[in-house]
Amino acid sequence: MEHKEINLNLKVWRQKNAQDSGHFETYKAENISTEMSFLEMFDVLNEKLINEGQDPIAFDHDCREGICGMCSMHINGRAHGPWEGTTTCQLHMRAFTDGQTVTVEPWRAKAFPVLKDLVVDRSAFDRIQQAGGYVSVNTGNAQDGNALPIDKAMADASFDAAMCIGCGACVAACKNSSAMLFTSAKVSQYALLPQGQAERKTRVLNMVAQMDKEGFGACTNTGACEAECPKQISLSNIARLNREYLNAQMSL
């Protein structure tokens, strides 16, 4: 890969706290290596801001390897930027061209209030998870791995759903701010496994109830979530969620 350095015009959302109404601020990001990640570009910029005695731009990050789901940024109109199946920390600066203007916004959703700058509060996802995204077991020794036979196809589908990292890009990308892709992934990963059967029906009812309570919108099947999900969680999980929900309603 050819090494290059580029300069960018950044338009970044600045907001002091949850009460502030916020505004865009423009910055120049200079001599940015195309091999940097988008977050590293922000590190460089923040370093400069700190040296100048200014308040650095607050943004969420943790693992920086695409698995924690913290790095929520809406970049030029796209959740996690222009690359498909990528988190912001895995987005490299070679995705941009010299002199380009890049607009960076926080996730926008009533259920994800902005705390500061680009940092939003995603604890609504935690509460959905706590409403049913678990399997109750009386702890003891861990079972032998092969004690429970599981169909390979089911195990794979469950694993695909379990790939969800709770990043919130699905909500950010959806015109309805719907959390259906996230919730459907969490419901699916258990519905497909024998361990998930005991609480299968109450799980889906409780998780959907919590999802609605948190103020997420209703799904209209536009598919924007699937297009933006860094883990490429499939819309077929939402269909499964609908089936699980109907089934629980019919029989509980």
Place this chain on the structure above:
Amino acid sequence: MTWKEYFTSSIGKKFVMALTGISLILFLIVHSTVNGMIFFNDNGETFNFYAHFLSHNWLMRLAELGLFVGLILHIIQGLMLWAQNNAKRPVKYAVNPGNATSAWYSRSMGLLGSLLLIFLVVHLSHFWWGTKVSLYASGHEGHNLYEEMKNAFQIPWVVVVYLLGVIALCWHLIHGFSSAFQTLGINSPKYNPIIKTLGIAYSLIVCLAFAMMPLAFYFGWIS
């Protein structure tokens, strides 16, 4: 869970949209087939025969009633969903992805539906209302729906309104058809291509048939 909780949940609301939507899809098959009878070019004889048959059959009248209930549910629920979903993002994005992540018509179901609602008011006041009035007031004798169509479609603005209505309908159906299946939980690699193709074929055929009607009368393709 009570039925009320179910139907007021985000998934339940979508179920209402899907079920009523499918009944409207089925209705449009009957509607376009019967109206297609005008193309027999027999001065509306076949068409009037079936129109008369449908409006004088108690089973059909019952189905019509059910259809209206479904239609009204679809409209109210749809408008409510539109408003509620809109309110879920009080601060909008400065930059939007456009069509990069979703199709414009899938994002515009509320708008397309509202256009359809306006069209429907014009449409029903044109044909449905007149038919009902003559049916109940004068026992139908002497009511010629074919003649009414022929007269209405001599007026240019009526033709234009109908064509616009049909275009809105087509885009509404292309998303609505496959969306209804997804909402009902029918999504599998085995069926998805069939549903998608069927949805597009259905939307195009039905809408082309409807679009031909005002055009055929206006340009005198049928006498």
